[in-house]
Amino acid sequence: MGDNPYDVLGIKPEASAEDVQKAFRKLAKKHHPDLNPGNKKAGEHFARISAAYDILGDPDKRARFDRGEIDASGAEKPTHRFYRDFATAGEGYRYGSGPEFEDVRTGDDFLSEILRRGGRTTFRMRGADVHLRLTLDFLDAVNGATKRVVLPEGATLDVTIPAGSRDGQILLLRGMGEPGPGGGPAGDLLVELEVRPHRLFRREGEDIWLDLPISLTEAVLGARIEVPTPSGPVTVTIPKGSNTGRVLRLRGKGVPRPDHRRGDMYITLQVKLPDSDPQLEAFVEKWSAGRLHNPRQNIVAPAGSSGG
Numbered sequence: 001m002g003d004n005p006y007d008v009l010g011i012k013p014e015a016s017a018e019d020v021q022k023a024f025r026k027l028a029k030k031h032h033p034d035l036n037p038g039n040k041k042a043g044e045h046f047a048r049i050s051a052a053y054d055i056l057g058d059p060d061k062r063a064r065f066d067r068g069e070i071d072a073s074g075a076e077k078p079t080h081r082f083y084r085d086f087a088t089a090g091e092g093y094r095y096g097s098g099p100e101f102e103d104v105r106t107g108d109d110f111l112s113e114i115l116r117r118g119g120r121t122t123f124r125m126r127g128a129d130v131h132l133r134l135t136l137d138f139l140d141a142v143n144g145a146t147k148r149v150v151l152p153e154g155a156t157l158d159v160t161i162p163a164g165s166r167d168g169q170i171l172l173l174r175g176m177g178e179p180g181p182g183g184g185p186a187g188d189l190l191v192e193l194e195v196r197p198h199r200l201f202r203r204e205g206e207d208i209w210l211d212l213p214i215s216l217t218e219a220v221l222g223a224r225i226e227v228p229t230p231s232g233p234v235t236v237t238i239p240k241g242s243n244t245g246r247v248l249r250l251r252g253k254g255v256p257r258p259d260h261r262r263g264d265m266y267i268t269l270q271v272k273l274p275d276s277d278p279q280l281e282a283f284v285e286k287w288s289a290g291r292l293h294n295p296r297q298n299i300v301a302p303a304g305s306s307g308g
Helices: 005-009 017-031 040-056 059-066 107-118 138-143 216-221 278-286 288-292
Strands: 130-136 145-150 156-161 170-173 189-195 201-204 207-215 223-227 234-238 247-250 265-272
Touching: 005 017, 005 040, 017 040, 040 059, 130 138, 130 145, 138 145, 138 189, 138 201, 156 170, 156 189, 207 216, 207 223, 216 223, 216 265, 234 247
Parallel strands: 130 189, 207 265
Antiparallel strands: 145 156, 170 189, 201 207, 223 234, 247 265
């Protein structure tokens, strides 16, 4: 017959559908087998909770249970008819014969009927989820890829990595976990992504940032140079008179978005001087305008200032 589902979920018969769902979720989180590895009692209790919710979470089943038409396992209840049901049935009926009495059984017969019918239950315990961690290269996460993972039992599975995937993102593959006991539905496969840092690019939201070294000549005179992006190299114009810290924006060269557009890429210029260049040193020695230029004039505190 099973436990009374209202008692199992700890709610009253007049509880609302929302109360039923809240009670089930609270108990399921506490007793789920995945959260209680090796605890057989937790698994058994979770099965009782799920069986109770199978009845009360379905409006039709709940109504039938409340009317006494099905028991706590969801099995039909036999209809018992006694002599008083036929006391006014009229001539031709005897108290121990006739088709109306086919459901009247002895105690042993009734138990056999319950055992025969009790095997039919709509509850099938779900298999356990499988958790894996997959390490990805930065560009595979940005552009998307297909990677092969090894499941706990040794089988392999090709997993599609969506373009724009993030570090720490969990991919859910339904039905790819452990098979359910007794033919129950399989659990899910949850693949957590771990994205390696890139030596050049860094990601901020849907945008990509790159620190780009340029020469003094390129900074002063401007230039057109080839620059790497996650989707391949492009040619970028460096404006004349560019300083370190200047940021150039490349539209649509960032991370793919769910709407099939991409974020942007930002290039931070960094003027890089040669390690040693006698000609440059000689030029600067004679460059009088350079001696007069003070790039710190807006940040040096005036005399007598505390500097705070």
